[in-house]
Amino acid sequence: EDQVTQSPEALRLQEGESSSLNCSYTVSGLRGLFWYRQDPGKGPEFLFTLYSAGEEKEKERLKATLTKKESFLHITAPKPEDSATYLCAVQARGSTLGRLYFGRGTQLTVWP
Amino acid sequence: GAVVSQHPSWVICKSGTSVKIECRSLDFQATTMFWYRQFPKQSLMLMATSNEGSKATYEQGVEKDKFLINHASLTLSTLTVTSAHPEDSSFYICSARDLGTKETQYFGPGTRLLVL
Numbered sequence: 001e002d003q004v005t006q007s008p009e010a011l012r013l014q015e016g017e018s019s020s021l022n023c024s025y026t027v028s029g030l031r032g033l034f035w036y037r038q039d040p041g042k043g044p045e046f047l048f049t050l051y052s053a054g055e056e057k058e059k060e061r062l063k064a065t066l067t068k069k070e071s072f073l074h075i076t077a078p079k080p081e082d083s084a085t086y087l088c089a090v091q092a093r094g095s096t097l098g099r100l101y102f103g104r105g106t107q108l109t110v111w112p
Numbered sequence: 113g114a115v116v117s118q119h120p121s122w123v124i125c126k127s128g129t130s131v132k133i134e135c136r137s138l139d140f141q142a143t144t145m146f147w148y149r150q151f152p153k154q155s156l157m158l159m160a161t162s163n164e165g166s167k168a169t170y171e172q173g174v175e176k177d178k179f180l181i182n183h184a185s186l187t188l189s190t191l192t193v194t195s196a197h198p199e200d201s202s203f204y205i206c207s208a209r210d211l212g213t214k215e216t217q218y219f220g221p222g223t224r225l226l227v228l
Binding site: 031032034036041042043044045046049087091097098099100102103104105 | 221
């Protein structure tokens with residue numbers, strides 16, 4: 001069964017304190033791994049897609065990396081506006097309709 | 113970037129009435145759209161997959177007759193909650209798959225439904 005596990009469930013950082021969020025996955029052939037950011041009361045906002053082990057992508061203070069079993073979302077020198085829930089999702093290679101399997105998310109709080 | 117809209121963003125209705133939620137892909141065509149439900153402080157729960165021109169595929173435990181899905185065009189899918197009850201109150205979010213950007217799913221802003 002395809003599964004996605006995110007850790008930690010919640011993370012509190014002081015502004016400027018870098019850290020990483022983890023997403024471990026079990027899927028029958030990875031087609032793509034997606035990172036989203038979700039603010040309270042809003043839909044998820046697309047951040048990155050990773051397709052193969054060793055791939056990295058960056059956007060401002062965020063950097064996503066991928067191995068064969070997990071992905072990390074590194075946050076460098078975070079600011080309070082980075083506070084949100086970060087969701088990881090995977091798409092299996094055999095999925096013709098593109099269904100995503102989501103983790104429970106990591107709730108990030110960055111305080112000044 | 114790809115934009116997905118939902119309408120309405122908020123709806124309050126009486127128990128027993130039906131509510132229609134629209135999901136539109138504004139700047140791309142989406143042969144597949146997805147409908148999710150999200151409870152407070154929980155992750156997204158896939159309800160159904162909507163394909164343009166064909167019947168929707170529902171997840172196990174989701175009542176087809178209660179949550180009617182129509183995907184009439186490449187840019188519009190609708191979810192109708194029929195005979196709504198208070199337990200249907202939730203945050204409903206749609207997403208659309210953009211084949212042009214390696215099948216990335218882009219999400220709408222969500223619709224908050226409150227059934228009294």
